[in-house]
Amino acid sequence: xxxxxxxxxxxxxxxxxxxxxxxxxxxxxxxxxxxxxxxxxxxxxxxxxxxxxxxxxxxxxxxxxxxxxxxxxxxxxxxxxxxxxxxxxxxxxxxxxxxxxxxxxxxxxxxxxxxxxxxxxxxxxxxxxxxxxxxxxxxxxxxxxxxxxxxxxxxxxxxxxxxxxxxxxxxxxxxxxxxxxxxxxxxxxxxxxxxxxxxxxxxxxxxxxxxxxxxxxxxxxxxxxxxxxxxxxxxxxxxxxxxxxxxxxxxxxxxxxxxxxxxxxxxxxxxxxxxxxxxxxxxxxxxxxxxxxxxxxxxxxxxxxxxxxxxxxxxxxxxxxxxxxxxxxxxxxxxxxxxxxxxxxxxxxxxxxxxxxxxxxxxxxxxxxxxxxxxxxxxxxxxxxxxxxxxxxx
Numbered sequence: 001x002x003x004x005x006x007x008x009x010x011x012x013x014x015x016x017x018x019x020x021x022x023x024x025x026x027x028x029x030x031x032x033x034x035x036x037x038x039x040x041x042x043x044x045x046x047x048x049x050x051x052x053x054x055x056x057x058x059x060x061x062x063x064x065x066x067x068x069x070x071x072x073x074x075x076x077x078x079x080x081x082x083x084x085x086x087x088x089x090x091x092x093x094x095x096x097x098x099x100x101x102x103x104x105x106x107x108x109x110x111x112x113x114x115x116x117x118x119x120x121x122x123x124x125x126x127x128x129x130x131x132x133x134x135x136x137x138x139x140x141x142x143x144x145x146x147x148x149x150x151x152x153x154x155x156x157x158x159x160x161x162x163x164x165x166x167x168x169x170x171x172x173x174x175x176x177x178x179x180x181x182x183x184x185x186x187x188x189x190x191x192x193x194x195x196x197x198x199x200x201x202x203x204x205x206x207x208x209x210x211x212x213x214x215x216x217x218x219x220x221x222x223x224x225x226x227x228x229x230x231x232x233x234x235x236x237x238x239x240x241x242x243x244x245x246x247x248x249x250x251x252x253x254x255x256x257x258x259x260x261x262x263x264x265x266x267x268x269x270x271x272x273x274x275x276x277x278x279x280x281x282x283x284x285x286x287x288x289x290x291x292x293x294x295x296x297x298x299x300x301x302x303x304x305x306x307x308x309x310x311x312x313x314x315x316x317x318x319x320x321x322x323x324x325x326x327x328x329x330x331x332x333x334x335x336x337x338x339x340x341x342x343x344x345x346x347x348x349x350x351x352x353x354x355x356x357x358x359x360x361x362x363x364x365x366x367x368x369x370x371x372x373x374x375x376x377x378x379x380x381x382x383x384x385x386x387x388x389x390x391x392x393x394x
Contacts (some may be wrong), residue, residue, distance in 0.1 A: 003112060004037035006105050007050065007091040015073040026302075027076030030087045038088035040118060047085070047308060048113060049075075049121045049301075051092040054102045057128030057167045061239075061250045063286040067294075068092050068124035070285040074298035081302070083309030092124070099128075106132030111139040114276050119308065121301060122279035127154065128171040130235040133279050134183075137233070143184040145274070146175070147231035149265065151192045151214070151240045151256060153200045168282070176207075185392070187227045189265070190214045190240045190257055208392045210385075214255065221264045226368035226385070228268040229347070234278040236266075238297065248284050248293030259296050263303040270307025273315045278304065314342040317349075317366070331380035335390075339374045340366070348374060352389045365393055 010032050021027035031038050031045070038045065051068025058064055072089070093109070096102040106122070110133055113120045122133060130148070137144045148154075156170040166174045175183060187210040204211050210227055217224045228234075243252035245259040257265070269275055283297055317323055317340060326339040338351035348371055351364045373383040 002037075003040065003090070003109060004033075006093055006109055007033060007037070008094050009033045009035065009091045010069070010072065010089060015069055015076065017077070021076065022079070024079045025076065026078050026080060026085070026087075029080050029085050030076065030089050032089040033091040038090065040088065040113075040116060045086050045088045045118055047087045047119050047121065047305065048090050049087065049123060050090040050109070051123050052102065052106065052125035052129055053092050054095040054099065054129065055126045056095065056099045056102075057171070058126035058282075059167050059169045061126065061168070061282055061284050063250070064126055064282050064284045065095070065124065066285050067283040070288070070291070070294045071123045071280075071283065071297050071301075074291065074294045075301055078298055078302050081306045081309075083306060085305065085309065087305070102129070103132035103135065107135040107139055110136035110277050114140060119275075120277050121304070122277070122281075123297075123301075124283065125281055126168040127235060127237050127281040128166050128168045129281060130279060131166060131171045131174050133233060133235065133277055134175050135178075136277065138178075138180070138182050142182065142232070144182050145185045145187070145230050145232045146183060147187045147189065147227060147234045148172070148237070149189045149234070149240050149257075149262075150237040151190060151253060152195045153188060153191060153204070155200055155203070185209065185230065187231065188212065189217065189224050189227060192253075192255060208388045210388070214257070218257070218261070221261050221268075223370070224265065225268050226348075226370055228265060229272045229274065229368040231269070231272065232274055232276060234269055234275060236262075236278065236280045236300075238280065238283045238293065241293075241296070246293040246296055248286075248288035249282055250284060250287055252287070259299075262296065263300050266300040266304040267307040270304035270309075271311060272307075273311055273313055312342075312344045314344045314347065315349075315366075317342075326374060328374070328377040330377070330382055335382075337377045337383075337386060338364075339369070339377070350383070350386050350389075352386060352393060355394050365389065 053065045055065035154169050154172045189212050192214050239249045242256035322343050324341045328337045340349045348369050349366045350369045367389045376383045
């Protein structure tokens with residue numbers, strides 16, 4: 001089955017301004033599936049956008065299935081940056097006969113795109129579609145580092161364990177319990193404690209997963225950069241942005257990320273060499289006054305593209321001459337901690353040893369970190385991130 005069989009074309013005429021696009025606008029730069037499906041084997045594309053018009057898994061946010069064309073309308077108006085874009089818009093995935101059919105379609109499409117080294121940007125639909133995005137990595141038999149930007153942990157009880165369907169408030173359970181398990185690490189950015197049970201926090205701690213509360217990184221998004229850089233896939237819930245900046249959700253909340261913080265997160269994500277899929281979910285145009293959230297989401301995607309087209313390819317770490325290695329010894333002298341700094345970007349990693357019976361090909365796991373983690377180690381203390389990763393590996 002061809003990828004084209006999964007998609008319905010974009011009605012570009014419906015969303016194009018009366019006077020058309022300037023040559024510098026993305027509407028003139030992106031190859032859009034209107035009548036002819038883009039030739040993805042040509043080597044002309046390294047990013048694709050596609051919409052998903054399915055919100056059957058939505059919890060109290062019906063209408064987000066209509067989001068893709070509203071997002072396109074604003075995205076196409078933005079001017080290309082200092083990068084030369086190679087982007088195709090594949091159109092929309094229509095809802096399957098069952099919700100599980102939509103998951104299967106996303107799984108197959110994302111896996112096929114990653115295979116040919118094309119990064120998919122998924123727009124529209126409810127956040128349970130993250131499950132289909134995750135399942136692509138099972139098809140590829142690749143370990144996953146999943147990052148979710150959300151004010152909640154979507155871990156409500158799944159009522160039917162045998163069902164292939166879930167919803168936007170329980171899909172994480174579906175991912176955590178799925179066998180075979182390809183999930184190596186889960187990270188949450190921006191959770192708000194009053195929306196999260198203490199039991200859920202204990203589960204995260206027990207599994208050595210990474211969570212960063214909104215209050216910890218609000219006004220200091222750079223603190224989240226290592227978690228973003230460590231992700232191979234990202235799921236962004238638009239409900240994690242405060243209502244004053246993004247009201248296009250039926251359950252908007254007074255607190256959350258500011259719009260510019262959301263854009264900064266997206267640029268970090270695009271800049272990461274490891275990331276190979278991202279989804280933006282829960283945008284509901286029925287609640288979008290003056291199209292403000294569609295504009296913000298378009299700018300977030302633009303910032304992601306700006307990061308993507310400015311990647312420096314400093315991971316994996318070759319050649320070694322492009323890096324500086326720092327070694328520290330802790331007060332207890334149990335472990336020597338090794339830090340690596342890229343000369344290209346000034347980004348830092350920690351080296352964490354695999355167990356002796358672990359990976360046959362690698363002796364160490366490299367985890368992104370901050371300069372502050374190195375400073376903690378120099379003072380003789382163990383960075384929390386190093387210890388959590390060490391426990392996970394062992």
